[in-house]
Amino acid sequence: MLEALKAVQSQLVTLWTVIQHTFSRADTVEYPEQKPYTPPRYRARIVLTRDPDGEERCVACNLCAAACPVDCIALQKAEDDDGRWYAEWFRINFSRCIVCGLCEEACPTYAIQLTPDFEYCEYNRQNMVYEKEDLLISGPGKYHDYNFYRLAGKSVHGKDKGEAYREERPIDVKSLMP
Amino acid sequence: MNDTWLDILIGNGLVIAILLVVLLSLAAVLIWLERRLLGIWQDRLGPNRVGPLGIGQVLADMIKIFTKEDWIPPFADRAVFILAPTIVVITMLLAFAVVPFAPGIGISDLNIGLLFFLAMSSLAAYSVMLAGYSSNNKYALIGGLRAAAQTVSYEVFMGLALMGVVILAGSFNMREIVQAQAANGWYIVPQFFGFVVFLIAGIAESHRLPFDLPEAEHEIVAGFHTEYSGMKFGLFFIGEYLGVILISAIITTLFFGGWLGPWLPPLVWFCLKTLVFICFFVLLRAAIPRPRYDQLMSFGWKVMLPLALVNLMVTGAVVLVQEG
Amino acid sequence: MTATLFYIAAAVAVISTVLAITRTNAAHALLYLVVSLLSVAVIFYLIGAPLAGALEVIVYAGAIMVLFVFVIMMLNAGRATARQEQQWLSTSAWTLPALLCAVLLAELVYVLQQQDTVYLDAHITPKEVGILLYGPYLLAVELASMLLLAGLVGAYHLGREDPPPDRRQPGTAEQTDA
Numbered sequence: 001m002l003e004a005l006k007a008v009q010s011q012l013v014t015l016w017t018v019i020q021h022t023f024s025r026a027d028t029v030e031y032p033e034q035k036p037y038t039p040p041r042y043r044a045r046i047v048l049t050r051d052p053d054g055e056e057r058c059v060a061c062n063l064c065a066a067a068c069p070v071d072c073i074a075l076q077k078a079e080d081d082d083g084r085w086y087a088e089w090f091r092i093n094f095s096r097c098i099v100c101g102l103c104e105e106a107c108p109t110y111a112i113q114l115t116p117d118f119e120y121c122e123y124n125r126q127n128m129v130y131e132k133e134d135l136l137i138s139g140p141g142k143y144h145d146y147n148f149y150r151l152a153g154k155s156v157h158g159k160d161k162g163e164a165y166r167e168e169r170p171i172d173v174k175s176l177m178p
Numbered sequence: 179m180n181d182t183w184l185d186i187l188i189g190n191g192l193v194i195a196i197l198l199v200v201l202l203s204l205a206a207v208l209i210w211l212e213r214r215l216l217g218i219w220q221d222r223l224g225p226n227r228v229g230p231l232g233i234g235q236v237l238a239d240m241i242k243i244f245t246k247e248d249w250i251p252p253f254a255d256r257a258v259f260i261l262a263p264t265i266v267v268i269t270m271l272l273a274f275a276v277v278p279f280a281p282g283i284g285i286s287d288l289n290i291g292l293l294f295f296l297a298m299s300s301l302a303a304y305s306v307m308l309a310g311y312s313s314n315n316k317y318a319l320i321g322g323l324r325a326a327a328q329t330v331s332y333e334v335f336m337g338l339a340l341m342g343v344v345i346l347a348g349s350f351n352m353r354e355i356v357q358a359q360a361a362n363g364w365y366i367v368p369q370f371f372g373f374v375v376f377l378i379a380g381i382a383e384s385h386r387l388p389f390d391l392p393e394a395e396h397e398i399v400a401g402f403h404t405e406y407s408g409m410k411f412g413l414f415f416i417g418e419y420l421g422v423i424l425i426s427a428i429i430t431t432l433f434f435g436g437w438l439g440p441w442l443p444p445l446v447w448f449c450l451k452t453l454v455f456i457c458f459f460v461l462l463r464a465a466i467p468r469p470r471y472d473q474l475m476s477f478g479w480k481v482m483l484p485l486a487l488v489n490l491m492v493t494g495a496v497v498l499v500q501e502g
Numbered sequence: 503m504t505a506t507l508f509y510i511a512a513a514v515a516v517i518s519t520v521l522a523i524t525r526t527n528a529a530h531a532l533l534y535l536v537v538s539l540l541s542v543a544v545i546f547y548l549i550g551a552p553l554a555g556a557l558e559v560i561v562y563a564g565a566i567m568v569l570f571v572f573v574i575m576m577l578n579a580g581r582a583t584a585r586q587e588q589q590w591l592s593t594s595a596w597t598l599p600a601l602l603c604a605v606l607l608a609e610l611v612y613v614l615q616q617q618d619t620v621y622l623d624a625h626i627t628p629k630e631v632g633i634l635l636y637g638p639y640l641l642a643v644e645l646a647s648m649l650l651l652a653g654l655v656g657a658y659h660l661g662r663e664d665p666p667p668d669r670r671q672p673g674t675a676e677q678t679d680a
Contacts, residue, residue, distance in 0.1 A: 300564025
């Protein structure tokens with residue numbers, strides 16, 4: 001009997017709790033009029049960044065394409081006269097992309113980055129395929145001072161690693177010194 | 179009495195036409211109302227884009243459902259498949275014939291009004307069952323079976339719960355029951371348990387949450403209307419909302435004094451009370467989760483039936499003592 | 503007016519009953535039976551017994567037939583059953599019973615013709631039915647209720663689950679453990 005009363009009371013309390021929500025504010029963000037705040041590290045549209053010197057960061061290592069779980073990244077490696085790699089073309093199919101951010105984590109040079117811009121719908125699906133010129137931005141993205149070639153790099157014609165203009169010597173990982 | 183059928187049809191033609199329009203549009207508006215209320219209680223907004231407060235959603239939904247492809251599966255039992263959704267709407271609309279909306283407003287003053295309501299609500303069970311059977315789909319069949327067992331069981335308590343009111347009022351006539359309440363006070367007080375049993379059985383009869391096991395979408399796709407689309411699905415939808423309005427109107431009539439009330443016109447009182455119960459039905463949907471099937475059945479037979487019988491016995495005894 | 507309605511309802515009842523017998527699809531047959539019961543309910547109403555009419559709809563059409571449909575759905579009778587029914591409904595099978603029934607019907611019509619047609623103008627209210635049931639026919643009501651009680655107890659007995667075999671009995675326990 002007591003249990004039955006408790007069960008009835010439980011249901012009534014449930015009803016009362018829900019009724020009280022009549023006077024609580026709706027949590028809905030009315031999106032197109034009211035833009036939600038997206039933090040700077042929000043994961044959405046992918047960009048290719050440049051280093052502070054204005055050079056492309058991407059070294060066409062293909063790690064992002066390998067990491068991508070939905071295989072939406074495709075690129076072709078090319079070499080410049082110095083033997084440095086760059087992407088001849090770089091293509092992201094955003095209709096496949098699930099904005100997981102694994103490409104960003106895989107990138108050794110901070111070239112590929114996710115930005116807070118999530119509004120990239122298109123009526124034509126073909127327009128969701130972004131080429132390199134669509135992806136490349138003129139800034140360094142989240143890492144303003146990072147320049148891959150100053151810390152580690154590739155020897156270019158006549159100069160070993162770290163000897164080129166504005167390049168630091170590579171860190172000797174076998175020594176204990178900083 | 180015998181040759182009044184045609185008179186009723188002609189004399190009440192206007193009332194019937196108005197009622198039909200009001201009920202069907204109300205059923206459509208309820209789609210919007212329910213979604214808005216659910217939104218409020220779940221800290222959301224609900225549909226608010228089309229028209230002021232989103233009321234245009236009703237129109238948009240109707241346009242959508244009318245223009246959708248009306249597909250009959252090739253494996254279905256065609257005739258029964260088409261018949262099933264009409265039954266629920268027809269029976270629910272017919273049941274409104276005995277509801278006394280206000281003094282002088284109402285379609286039929288049947289002296290077995292309450293029994294007519296019970297008869298119509300029991301016939302409405304066919305709609306769901308036949309839909310489940312004719313779809314030739316295992317989920318639909320399970321939904322239909324559940325509906326059959328559920329409605330047959332809960333009909334028993336529904337009828338028994340109402341008999342307490344009948345004993346007190348001494349009549350099956352809805353209008354006389356309301357008039358008896360004018361003299362003796364609302365029956366919610368002496369018939370509280372009857373009201374509770376009827377309310378719960380009413381939810382089960384109209385397949386509303388939390389007792390929507392025939393269409394439990396988390397278990398059996400969409401239950402009996404899995405195969406339905408377009409306006410046939412729309413008829414099930416309208417039938418469900420008509421059921422909600424009907425049960426609310428009957429509760430108002432039998433337990434809350436129908437049109438009785440101070441200051442305001444009787445019809446307004448009736449509509450207000452009915453609206454409160456419609457909102458209560460939506461509240462139940464927002465608040466209470468669906469029980470398991472065996473829980474539903476054992477709750478019905480082990481709790482509701484004894485409660486209804488004891489209520490009936492006590493009411494009878496009290497009336498006997500008072501009269502004797 | 504009443505006579506016209508009566509004949510319409512009676513015709514519907516007869517036709518739907520015949521269809522209920524001749525349909526090979528069990529669900530369709532049941533549906534015709536429901537229609538037949540409904541038209542009989544209308545007849546009850548027309549001859550001044552609205553309570554009987556309402557109870558006919560509630561009890562027969564609304565409850566018993568629902569259980570029949572329930573059983574049909576459980577059996578899941580498909581096309582094979584319909585074909586079997588078709589075979590059973592051969593001309594040789596139904597001719598003789600139909601002839602015998604026709605003879606009976608003719609007799610019935612003849613007997614009824616002997617009496618004057620009486621339309622009950624009386625309108626029997628539920629109260630009168632109740633007073634009759636609990637007055638002169640009290641014994642019949644009690645006998646019927648005893649019969650129903652016996653049916654209920656019997657159904658409970660048949661439907662009762664056997665107690666699950668106790669696995670923890672001495673002797674069997676070692677076998678299950680091993």
